[in-house]
Amino acid sequence: TQLLEQSPQFLSIQEGENLTVYCNSSSVFSSLQWYRQEPGEGPVLLVTVVTGGEVKKLKRLTFQFGDARKDSSLHITAAQPGDTGLYLCAGAPRRSGGSNYKLTFGKGTLLTVNP
Template sequence: TQLLEQSPQFLSIQEGENLTVYCNSSSVFSSLQWYRQEPGEGPVLLVTVVTGGEVKKLKRLTFQFGDARKDSSLHITAAQPGDTGLYLCAGRPRDNYGQNFVFGPGTRLSVLP
């Protein structure tokens, strides 16, 4: 079973549309990271969220960490073809001290021009 679930698994939208992807767990996380990975490349860190309820903005991307630190969301405004990629959430469960860094299965986003 996945400790981190992501939804949707796949998303295809037109340029200019807005979208939200989700990362959920039944466990509490000390922090969560969001990465974007393009084909043939390593994951690139977008943001780290640490505090429950925290909201961070990165240009057209808005990240939110749930109050209970069990879930997170990524909202993209006016999506562009350059946003296409695999979006991975990852983090270290609070109660699994020091040993495991868990990835979600990812959301594969395709933004069509």
């Protein structure tokens, strides 16, 4: 069973601060996705990383995939109240064949950005 551990579980910060959340596993993933979820809604895809060591930027968000493709981080610069939400990482397993990309999710980091 592939497990993804996310840390911290909860994070409460002030507007303007920077933060980093982590997603770690002992398993190798073919790709890793980050989602943001608001209460009562489905997860919204933020980014997909595929290559070990890959860094992707989405405005104030920077995503990094570990060299060994076992871990990832999300860094937010100058956080805003609109960034508040549950941040989920999800890994797609390495496949010997086929196209099943069933995702394994972490429990998420619940971020609160206070004005």
